[in-house]
Amino acid sequence: MLAANTSQEAWLETFRQLLHHHLEPLQSTPAVNVGSLVAVAVGLFLVFRGGKFERFLVCAFALVLGGWLGHYLSVLIDVPGPITIAISGIVFSVVAYKSYRAWLAAGSVIVLFGLAVIFQLGRGDLERYLPTASNQKVVDDKVTLPSKEVQLKNLYPEWKEQMSNVGEKAMAQLREFKISGWLIPVAAAIVGGLLAYWALRAFAIVWIGFLGSGMAVLGGSTVLCANWPDFRDSLFTNPQYPAAIIVGLWLLGLIWQAKEARFPKKTARESDGDASKS
Numbered sequence: 001m002l003a004a005n006t007s008q009e010a011w012l013e014t015f016r017q018l019l020h021h022h023l024e025p026l027q028s029t030p031a032v033n034v035g036s037l038v039a040v041a042v043g044l045f046l047v048f049r050g051g052k053f054e055r056f057l058v059c060a061f062a063l064v065l066g067g068w069l070g071h072y073l074s075v076l077i078d079v080p081g082p083i084t085i086a087i088s089g090i091v092f093s094v095v096a097y098k099s100y101r102a103w104l105a106a107g108s109v110i111v112l113f114g115l116a117v118i119f120q121l122g123r124g125d126l127e128r129y130l131p132t133a134s135n136q137k138v139v140d141d142k143v144t145l146p147s148k149e150v151q152l153k154n155l156y157p158e159w160k161e162q163m164s165n166v167g168e169k170a171m172a173q174l175r176e177f178k179i180s181g182w183l184i185p186v187a188a189a190i191v192g193g194l195l196a197y198w199a200l201r202a203f204a205i206v207w208i209g210f211l212g213s214g215m216a217v218l219g220g221s222t223v224l225c226a227n228w229p230d231f232r233d234s235l236f237t238n239p240q241y242p243a244a245i246i247v248g249l250w251l252l253g254l255i256w257q258a259k260e261a262r263f264p265k266k267t268a269r270e271s272d273g274d275a276s277k278s
Contacts, residue, residue: 014127014130016236016239021130021131025225026222026226027226029226033226035219036219038219039222040215040216040220042212043212043215043219044216045212046213046215047252048256048257049257050257051208055100058096059096059097062092063089065092066092066093067089069088104196104201105197107204107207108195109192109196111192111211112192112207113186113189115188116184116185117174117185120185128173129166129169205257209250209253209254209257212250213246213253218242
């Protein structure tokens with residue numbers, strides 16, 4: 001038991017170091033505040049009303065996906081970007097509107113598979129994702145430290161560089177997986193496919209609500225960290241608290257949507273009919 005607690009604390013400490021390294025202090029700017037509040041609003045919408053608008057959500061996702069692919073297509077074939085983005089987004093949205101259930105089924109498989117892969121990566125050695133570069137330089141047998149600006153850049157590199165480094169290390173870890181390492185992700189994908197086949201709408205509400213809960217809590221945490229810097233340290237010291245809030249908000253949303261589905265509100269026509277009968 002003691003060894004398990006020690007191992008868990010070591011993993012948690014490494015995770016805290018990852019947060020401190022990869023998430024630099026935020027400035028309270030309109031872009032950060034407005035973007036974070038939008039993320040909170042969208043996340044809460046997914047948590048509490050996602051089940052009512054599956055087709056709309058799928059079409060919105062297809063529009064964004066189509067626009068993103070259209071951007072790269074315009075670069076590939078050397079055509080005007082805005083036209084390609086608009087056409088691609090519209091085409092994807094129309095296809096998604098006609099086949100939104102297939103999109104939801106595919107999302108069910110992808111989400112469970114992705115969560116299982118993240119779980120497997122998290123079980124590995126997180127220290128590989130920590131920076132290994134030294135801030136010291138040796139010149140003429142003398143140890144010198146770089147400037148404050150260079151140290152800050154080493155601690156918080158550009159986000160594109162960070163994402164690239166994390167992606168390369170994650171892919172290296174995935175290549176190290178043996179058959180046993182892929183059992184959980186493959187099993188999760190199969191379970192996602194079965195749940196999508198038997199209870200597509202109910203299961204879609206579950207994973208859409210979970211994604212929305214994570215988006216809302218992360219957006220709210222971003223606003224707090226940007227406007228109250230001391231909150232950032234306390235948040236990183238106890239990352240289990242926002243994780244618990246994500247789970248709690250997700251469960252609350254599932255209960256709310258289940259209640260709405262079981263006891264739908266009466267329409268005006270139904271209310272008039274009940275009044276005439278009485």
